[in-house]
């Protein structure tokens with residue numbers, strides 16, 4: 001049965017859409033509008049009233065990183081979901097790390113810049129978020145020293161998940177010049193045809 005991915009492309013559902021394109025699996029995209037997320041029909045699909053949600057037959061899954069790790073484990077080929085427990089754990093590590101260390105400050109800036117009317121903007125919150133970013137970007141820059149991808153020598157679900165989070169640095173024009181390994185890695189990941197296809 002064809003999987004269903006709920007959520008507009010301009011939301012965290014983009015992560016699952018990128019994954020589906022990357023894996024080349026058939027999927028149905030249900031771009032439910034944000035205003036309908038708290039309706040009774042959608043709450044049956046995801047009781048959080050948030051996107052993305054994956055429906056795979058009778059199986060329902062929320063949380064973008066979990067969805068992508070599941071899809072990669074189920075359909076990944078040629079090491080995209082690595083074979084060893086250690087490398088799989090590293091994919092989980094970078095996915096959780098992206099969510100806990102990078103997502104919030106990047107989102108704070110993104111929301112302030114693009115979704116907040118000028119009179120409601122919070123320069124202090126943005127300044128705080130900007131202060132939080134150098135440390136994790138420094139860690140990531142170190143981890144990418146001398147390597148093209150995070151784990152082994154190939155692009156994996158760990159790269160996809162973390163790059164999807166880091167992609168928010170682009171619309172906010174966050175300057176990655178101090179983190180050249182991150183900048184080069186992010187360019188490499190976001191140049192993938194599947195990423196581009198997910199944004200059409």
Ligand SMILES: N[C@@H](CCC(=O)N[C@@H](CS)C(=O)NCC(=O)O)C(=O)O
Pocket residue numbers: 011012013034037049050051052062063064065
């Ligand atoms: N940690 C969740 C976050 C999901 C989330 O907050 N999605 C946003 C859209 S990007 C949403 O559904 N917001 C609606 C709301 O919070 O009411 C994930 O990564 O899937």
